[in-house]
Amino acid sequence: MLSSKEIRQSYFDFFKSKQHTLVSSASLMPDSPNLLFTNAGMNQFVPIFLGEKKCPYTPGRATDTQKCIRAGGKHNDLEDVGMDTYHHTFFEMLGNWSFNDYFKKEAIEYAWEYLTKVCKIPKERLYATVYQPDKSSGDPADFDQEAYDIWADIFKADGLDPKVHIVNGDKKDNFWMMGETGPCGPCTELHIDLTPAGDTKGSLVNMDTDKCIEIWNLVFIQMNANPDGTFSDLPTKNVDTGMGFERLASIILNTKNFTDFNGIISNYETDIFTPIFDKLTDISGKKYTSTLPEKNELGYFVAANDQEMVDIAFRVIADHIRTLSFSIADGIQPGNGDRNYVLRRILRRAVRYGRTIGLEKPFFYELVDTLADQMGEIFPELAKGRQHVKTVIKSEEEAFNRTLDRGINLFESEISKLKKGDSISAAFAFRLADEQGFPLDLTELMAREQGYKVDVDGFEKLMNEQRDRARAAQKKEIISLSEIKTTEPTEFIGYEEDNSNEAQVKEVIKMKNGLAVIFDSSVCYPEMGGQVGDSGTIAAGGKLYQIKDTQKNGDATLHYLVGDEAPEEGEKVIVSYDIERRDKIRKNHTATHLLHKALQDLLGEHVEQKGSLVAADYLRFDFSHHQGLKADEIEKLELLINEKVILNSAVETHLKNIDEAKAMGAMALFGEKYDDDVRVVKIDDFSLELCGGTHVKRTGDIGLFKITSEGSVSAGIRRIEAITGMDAVKYALNSNKVLQGLAGDLKCKVDTIPERVDKLSSNAKSLQKELDEAKSKLVALEADSLLEKAEEINGIKVLMLKVDNDAATLKDMTHSLRKKIGSGIVVFASSANGKVVLTSGVSDDLTKQGFKAGEIVSIAAKQVGGGGGGAPTFAQAGGRMPEAIPSAFKAVKELIESK
Known part of the structure; x- marks a missing residue:
């Protein structure tokens, strides 16, 4: 019997034999701003299809397995997971791609050869669909005669009737479009008859039944949808295919290599999921028995007995641990915004289902090792990041468990007041979400299990009202700059040695909190990338104006002034920044780069910058890590960074093209968007980052680095604050003064303070014991x-x-x-x-x-x-x-x- 691992490898081997380059899966964090997650195999190839990027493969062929998530947004399978045999939030999409190389004939022949000769699927069970437009519904283009003829020849050659084995489909089933306009084209799908006899003659194709399912979709990108509704041929022709790996493995393994079609054919009945099920059995003592729920009178799937509930929970938890683990390994963590909140919802859904199989303590994180052992070879990022993934999930579980019991009790109290046919009120659902962190879908899930609906429309209205209140409160603190007339960018020329430049006043802006000036060029650095804006002066016509802050507004730079006077528009002036303040900022900014790299070296590569502030008097650095740093870890950080400072390494800055910078290995901040040309900051062979800020020339200029605090910002995010230069020296001297004073009070030497404190602590414990005994006597009397x-x-x-x-x-x-x-x-x-x-x-x-x-x-x-x-x-x-x-x-x- 084949394993799923061998099935995946057979796909790679087949297409490599057809001169396809094996490409790694793209991250689940998509490049497209319109996507929450990478949700299809083609996502990483879109720039090639659109002609924005040259095809890097010779010949122009590629194959891969792509990690995909469909939960949240347009493609959302979350509510169906656990209720049937095939829905998932995370899945692998096998694909083969042609970039203006081969087209329909080869794509169809490759698909037929792989399925029938490599996988050995019985040919008579396979059906192909081709595009036939419904002109009465306004379907585009013409019947795909080319694809039909290719399939007809294949079926005839294998002794099968094309009229039976080729089924026509309309735009919904057999025409792919990237959007309302842009690349598009017809597609052909392969469906397999899974009935015991396998003799339905195509009658179940596209009938939404698990007895005949689509396994492979071949898209022929050959046209462009124009804004006027017409279609024109593209100058290049591309092939985009997708086959669900879990579905293919299910068909092969559940039919015992196509010898028995009488059993259950389920994605969950394969070695993709059984290791997770086995671990769940070890943790919970429950067993998976493959039962499926039926729909109730409200149209909801509801477990009819305890075993059905157990089996639903097993499917949900096994699916969701894959989604969470792979996402976190790719740098997407549970949180409160967009894709982060989708992950938090999925995790909380899994934890809630854990309660239905008796798991009340954190358990979800225990499944990560099982998954990493199983899939770490094909997806090395999972094996490499397993400890970080476990830490993040456990932290989220612990946080939610603290409110889950309370939310469940509130829910049970609420439904005890309802009669059959009533709905859970919007106000109560909103209260659960607002106070207990219950996502709406979790409340809906609990309601369905009890036979109730939730007032979703009312809930959304309350949520919108809350958002409006938040926006209104925010607007009171924000000054609109929409009236600014200047559209030309301010040229920043403050990287050089000179702290002054001659500039022309382009515009003076009067606002409630004072005046701001825009110049054609300036040495003053505007607040960006965590670095605070410069202060300085403007010399004009014998007057000196004080700049209190520098900020960006679009491409223009605003220099905020002290007082209510400003130079005239069009006037030539001298702009200068505060040298002493800028020098402190430079020290702190370069130290931030050293800190970032030192944290990765000490804690692991999962550490990513999640925010920073580079000010004149201190630096603040937020990073991903799910536990506090120990005293010895902080000491190691300080030693490593100060070692780099003492080495007096050169700090080089280079202007590079973004592709050149990435080729150098420069670290880019996750989720940040960069221009085509970027600045690269290189510190010896230690640190290499993209950064537009200002820096010292050599690390020795930093003087001394000292961490002043380390703590938590939110779940999975830590914060370090530190100082440099004379500020760090003064801090160290003051700390020593405090220690000397403490030693005097304790009547001991500085290096024996811990020993003295331990002795005093022991005495205090003895006194506390006496106090507790006295308290116990009082309690007894009362x-x-x-x-x-x-x-x-x-x-x-x-x-x-x-x-x-x-x-x-x-x-x-x-x-x-x-x-x-x-x-x-x-x-x-x-x-x-x-x-x-x-x-x-x-x-x-x-x-x-x-x-x-x-x-x-x-x-x-x-x-x-x-x-x-x-x-x-x-x-x-x-x-x-x-x-x-x-x-x-x-x-x-x-x-x-x-x-």
């Missing part, structure tokens, strides 16, 4: 007085009180009274700052009669909008609705009475 307030419920002694104690004291009181009450139940509630703490204790004899502290506290917690649990004798919970404490006590009383 507990004795409270016993008098116990009441009898259903023949059981019950003490149920609201008190004003913290959680730790509440716990001590409960344990003490549980022992002193004899045979009975203790329940305490306390509230502070809008939060509720609940504890419950049950005597040993009553636990044997079915009274459990965990059950008691859980029922009480639901009433106060929270959750919790514990052992049969003691349990603790929390909530956020202090006003509902009486309801919590009532629920406990009803529980005791019902036993």
Whole structure:
């Protein structure tokens, strides 16, 4: 039996034998700004198809497997994942490409040869579709007679009737367009009959059934769609094909190499997914049994029993770990914007499904190693980045788990108020999204499982209102610069040694917060790429004007002035920047480059710049990493960077074409767009980056580098702040002064401070122990007085009180009274700052009669909008609705009475 790995390799080997260059998969981060993710094999080849880039392959042929994600945006399969045998958010697309080389005949013959001779698919089960326009619907172009004739010859040669095995399709099925205008052309598809007998004679083609599915699409890019609605021939003809790898593997493996068509034919029943399923079984104790849900009366797929729910969860989790792992390995992390939020939604969907198979602690990250072991050879970026991927996913899981229970409890409370036919209100769905981080699709998923709909239109209205409020608030802080007349760019000439230049005033702009001047050229650097704008002076007509800041507006540079006077428009002036301030900025900017490279060397290549600020008095650098730096790591960073400073290496800047710069190996910031000509900053053989900022001539000019802080900005993003030069020297001297003072207070030497502190800490712990013992005695005394307030419920002694104690004291009181009450139940509630703490204790004899502290506290917690649990004798919970404490006590009383 073949493996999926061998099937993929057979595809590569076949097309390499046909003189195709094997091309690596493009990143899931697309070049096109209109795409959330790379979603098709052709994405990386679009510039070649459009003639924007010369074909780099000789001959003009390529083959690949492309990582694709279809979740969010126009192509979105997310809601179908888990409900059937073939939908995925992540998949591989096998492709072969011709760039003005071969065309229809070779493409069709290659497809037939590979499927029938290499894969050995029975020929009689294959059907080809060709384009036949429906002129009544305005379909473009003409019937694809050329493709029909090629297929007819192939089927006849193999003893098959073309009239049966060629099916015509309209624009929807057999015509491809890049957009409303631009390259387009007819396509031909291959479909396979998967019925047991295989004798449907093409009747199921394009009928949306899993008994006859499309496996390969061959697109012939031969025309251009013009703005006036007409079509003209392209000067070049290209071939773009795509075949779903998971689908091909499923057909071959599930039919036992086409010997048995009676079993389940599912993408999930292959070795692409079974290793992940096996790991899930190890983690959860559940087993996958291949069941599929049916649609309910609302048209939603809903599990009819626990096993169907388990199988849905297995499919969802296995699909989603592929999407998350490959995305993070390509530098796309879960977050709050665009594609980042799509990943966060998918991860949270997987975590929610984990709950349905009993996984309440972080588990999703544990699947990464299984996937990396399985696919790291064909996609080395996954194997290389596996630890980073695990760290990111675990961090996201932990963050969401903290709100998931609360959101589920709120949801269950809400639906308990609904009747059959009601909908989840927009206000409640918005509350879950706004307060608990529940994406709308997760709320819809939970609603479908319970047989309810969600008011999606109302939700979107509330979301738009929130966005409008945010935009309105933002507009109050932004000054519109739309009235600026100057359209010519300001030439920046501040890289040279001279700190002054002669310039002409192009425009003076008056705004609410003062005046700004635009020149034809300037030595002042405008705030860009994290580097702050220069301050300086303008000398004109015997007057001196102070520049407080320099900013960009389009291509123009605005020099903001101190005061309400400015030179005249058209006047010749001398513009100068503040030399001392610029020198400090240069030191900090070059140090930022050293820091970036040092972090990668120390922590790994997953480190990417996520933001920076280069000011005169300090530098700030944000980077991707999912755990705080240890003290020894910070020390190693400082040593490495200061070593480079002391070496006094040359800092070279070169103006290069973007392609030349990348060929040199220059580091470009992920997601940044660059002009055709870029500046490359090279520091010895250590650092090479694209950067338009200003820098020192030699690293020795930095003087000294010192990190002042390291901390978290958001999930997966860390921040380092540092200083250089005399600022760093003064910081070091002051730190030493503080240490000397501390040593004096502790009556020891500086190098023995840690030893002295440990001794004092030990003494403090001893005192704390005495304090805790005294506190325990006070708690016991208070507990004795409270016993008098116990009441009898259903023949059981019950003490149920609201008190004003913290959680730790509440716990001590409960344990003490549980022992002193004899045979009975203790329940305490306390509230502070809008939060509720609940504890419950049950005597040993009553636990044997079915009274459990965990059950008691859980029922009480639901009433106060929270959750919790514990052992049969003691349990603790929390909530956020202090006003509902009486309801919590009532629920406990009803529980005791019902036993």
